[in-house]
Amino acid sequence: MIRPSFHFLPALCVIALSLTMAGCADQGGIKPQAQVRASASLDVGQAIRQAGPEAGWPQRAWWQVYRDRQLDGLVARAVAGNPSMAIAAARVRQAQGMAVTAHAGELPSAQLDASIGRKDWSDNVYYGAAFRDRLTWNNTATLSLSYNVDLWDRNKNTTERAEDELRAVAADGRAAQLELESNVVRAYVQLALQYGLLDNTEAMLREEQKIVDLAHRRFNGGIGTQLEITQAEGSLPETRRQIEALQENIALVRNQLAALLGQGPGAGDAITRPQLVLDAPIGLPSALPAELVGRRPDISAARWRVQAAGRGIAVAKAAFYPNINLMAGIGPAAAGGGLFSFLSAPNIQTSYGPAISLPIFEGGRLRGQLAATTAGYDLEVERYNQLLSQALKGIADQVVTLQSVLRQQRQASESIAAAQKSVDISTRAYQRGLTDYLNVLHAQTQWLRQQQIAQQLQAQRLAAYASLSAALGGGLESEPAPAGDGAP
Incomplete structure (x- = not known):
C-alpha cells in the first residue's frame, strides 16, 4: 500500500494561516x-x-x-x-x-553564486572533527531562482x-x-x-x-x-x-x-x-x-x-x-578533495520552497x-x-x-x-x-x-x-x- 506524502503540508498550513491573517489587516x-x-x-x-x-x-x-x-x-x-x-x-x-x-x-530572477577557497581546519576535535588539522578545498556553487507571487x-x-x-x-x-x-x-x-x-x-x-x-x-x-x-x-x-x-x-x-x-x-x-x-x-x-x-x-x-x-x-x-516568494536553488558543494571534485554528481544539493513574510506588529x-x-x-x-x-x-x-x-x-x-x-x-x-x-x-x-x-x-x-x-x-x-x- 502506497502511503500519501505530507511533505508540503507545513508549507500549505503556513500559507493558509497567512491568508487568514491578511483578511484581518487593519488599514484604519x-x-x-x-x-x-x-x-x-x-x-x-x-x-x-x-x-x-x-x-x-x-x-x-x-x-x-x-x-x-x-x-x-x-x-x-x-x-x-x-x-x-x-x-x-x-x-x-x-x-x-x-x-x-x-x-x-x-519577473523571475536568477542568480549564480560561487566560491572557491582553501581552508585550514582547526586542531580542535570538536570544531574540525572530519578534517582536523588539515588544509582542504572548500568550494560551493549555487544557482538560485526566485519569483514573487504578486x-x-x-x-x-x-x-x-x-x-x-x-x-x-x-x-x-x-x-x-x-x-x-x-x-x-x-x-x-x-x-x-x-x-x-x-x-x-x-x-x-x-x-x-x-x-x-x-x-x-x-x-x-x-x-x-x-x-x-x-x-x-x-x-x-x-x-x-x-x-x-x-x-x-x-x-x-x-x-x-x-x-x-x-x-x-x-x-x-x-x-x-x-x-x-x-x-x-x-x-x-x-x-x-x-x-x-x-x-x-x-x-x-x-x-x-x-x-x-x-x-x-x-x-x-x-x-x-503577506509577501510570498517561491525560491529554489541547485548547485554543488564540497569540503575536501581536489580543486574541481566538488563538481561531481554526488555533491549536488537542491533547495526549494516558499518564503513568506507577514507584518504582525510594526508600530x-x-x-x-x-x-x-x-x-x-x-x-x-x-x-x-x-x-x-x-x-x-x-x-x-x-x-x-x-x-x-x-x-x-x-x-x-x-x-x-x-x-x-x-x-x-x-x-x-x-x-x-x-x-x-x-x-x-x-x-x-x-x-x-x-x-x-x-x-x-x-x-x-x-x-x-x-x-x-x-x-x-x-x-x-x-x-x-x-x-x-x-x-x-
Missing part, C-alpha cells in the same frame, strides 16, 4: 478625500461661449500664422538649442529607466505607477517646449513693438524740432516771444530720452531672444526688424473643455500624476498583506505610510482640479483681451482718422494763410501719438493670440489621459 479606514473634477462640469463662461465662429485646435506650428520667416527660424533654433529641452529629454530617459527597474520586480498586485501597481510617471514626465517635456515657443513669440512681438515705437518717437522728435525752428523764426521776425521758444524746446529732452530707452529695449529683447535660443548675446545681433502680420479671426474649438485635458500637456501631466498617485495607494495597501508604520500616500493622492487631485480651472480662466482671459483689443483698434482707427483730418485741415488753412504752421505741427504730433497707440494695441493683439494658442495646447497633442479618477 484610511481613504482618499479628494475627487477628480470632470472638465465638462465646469462652466466655460460667456466669453468662451461667444468667442466667435467654430475653429479647430491650434496647428502644430501655430506661430506660422504671423507669416514671418525669421520668427519661424528662431522658434526652430530655440527648440533645438535651448538647454531646457535637453533637461526635459534627460528627465524622460530617467523616468524610462525607473519604469524598466519597476517592471523587473514582476497576489495583491503590488508589483503590478508599482510598474504601472512608474509608467504613469513616465507619461507625466513626457508631458512635462511637451509643456516645456510649448512654453519655450510662446516665450520666443512674445519676445519677438515685443521687439516689433519697440521698433514701431522707435519710429514714431523719432518722427515725433522731428516734428517737435520743426516747432522749435518755427518758434525761433517767429521770434527773429518780431512776431514771437521767448516764452514760445522755451515751451517748444521743453519737450525735446524727454523725447530724446524716450528714443534712448527704446533703443535700450531693442538691445535687451535681442539678448532675451539669444538666451532663448540657448546661445550668447551675440546671436541676437543678427536678428532684424520683425515683419509680423496677423489676420486670423478669433475662434475656439467646439470640444472645449472636453478635449482640453488631452491638448494641454501640463494638464495631461497632472492627470497622469493623479493616476500614478492612485497606484501608490494600491502599493501601500498591499504592504498590509503603525504601514498605516502611516498609507495615510501619507493617500494625502499625496489628494494633493495631486487638487492640483489637477486647480490647473484645469486656471486653464479655462487663461483661455477666457485671452478671448476677452482679443475681443476688447479689436474694439479698441476700431476706436483707435477712428482717432487716427480724426487726427489725420485735423492735419489736412490745418495744412490747407496754413496754405491759405488762415493760420500759422504751429497748428499744423501740433496736429501732426497728435496724429503720431494716435499711431503709437495703434501700434501698442496691435502688439497687444499679437501677444494675446500667442497666449491663446499656448492656452489651447499649441498643437502639442498629449497621450490620452486615463479614464476615471485614478483612485484604487
Whole structure:
C-alpha cells in the first residue's frame, strides 16, 4: 500500500494561516478625500461661449500664422538649442529607466553564486572533527531562482505607477517646449513693438524740432516771444530720452531672444526688424473643455500624476498583506578533495520552497505610510482640479483681451482718422494763410501719438493670440489621459 506524502503540508498550513491573517489587516479606514473634477462640469463662461465662429485646435506650428520667416527660424533654433529641452529629454530617459527597474520586480530572477577557497581546519576535535588539522578545498556553487507571487498586485501597481510617471514626465517635456515657443513669440512681438515705437518717437522728435525752428523764426521776425521758444524746446529732452530707452529695449529683447535660443548675446545681433502680420479671426474649438485635458500637456501631466498617485495607494495597501516568494536553488558543494571534485554528481544539493513574510506588529508604520500616500493622492487631485480651472480662466482671459483689443483698434482707427483730418485741415488753412504752421505741427504730433497707440494695441493683439494658442495646447497633442479618477 502506497502511503500519501505530507511533505508540503507545513508549507500549505503556513500559507493558509497567512491568508487568514491578511483578511484581518487593519488599514484604519484610511481613504482618499479628494475627487477628480470632470472638465465638462465646469462652466466655460460667456466669453468662451461667444468667442466667435467654430475653429479647430491650434496647428502644430501655430506661430506660422504671423507669416514671418525669421520668427519661424528662431522658434526652430530655440527648440533645438535651448538647454531646457535637453533637461526635459534627460528627465524622460530617467523616468524610462525607473519604469524598466519597476517592471523587473514582476519577473523571475536568477542568480549564480560561487566560491572557491582553501581552508585550514582547526586542531580542535570538536570544531574540525572530519578534517582536523588539515588544509582542504572548500568550494560551493549555487544557482538560485526566485519569483514573487504578486497576489495583491503590488508589483503590478508599482510598474504601472512608474509608467504613469513616465507619461507625466513626457508631458512635462511637451509643456516645456510649448512654453519655450510662446516665450520666443512674445519676445519677438515685443521687439516689433519697440521698433514701431522707435519710429514714431523719432518722427515725433522731428516734428517737435520743426516747432522749435518755427518758434525761433517767429521770434527773429518780431512776431514771437521767448516764452514760445522755451515751451517748444521743453519737450525735446524727454523725447530724446524716450528714443534712448527704446533703443535700450531693442538691445535687451535681442539678448532675451539669444538666451532663448540657448546661445550668447551675440546671436541676437543678427536678428532684424520683425515683419509680423496677423489676420486670423478669433475662434475656439467646439470640444472645449472636453478635449482640453488631452491638448494641454501640463494638464495631461497632472492627470497622469493623479493616476500614478492612485497606484501608490494600491502599493501601500498591499504592504498590509503577506509577501510570498517561491525560491529554489541547485548547485554543488564540497569540503575536501581536489580543486574541481566538488563538481561531481554526488555533491549536488537542491533547495526549494516558499518564503513568506507577514507584518504582525510594526508600530503603525504601514498605516502611516498609507495615510501619507493617500494625502499625496489628494494633493495631486487638487492640483489637477486647480490647473484645469486656471486653464479655462487663461483661455477666457485671452478671448476677452482679443475681443476688447479689436474694439479698441476700431476706436483707435477712428482717432487716427480724426487726427489725420485735423492735419489736412490745418495744412490747407496754413496754405491759405488762415493760420500759422504751429497748428499744423501740433496736429501732426497728435496724429503720431494716435499711431503709437495703434501700434501698442496691435502688439497687444499679437501677444494675446500667442497666449491663446499656448492656452489651447499649441498643437502639442498629449497621450490620452486615463479614464476615471485614478483612485484604487
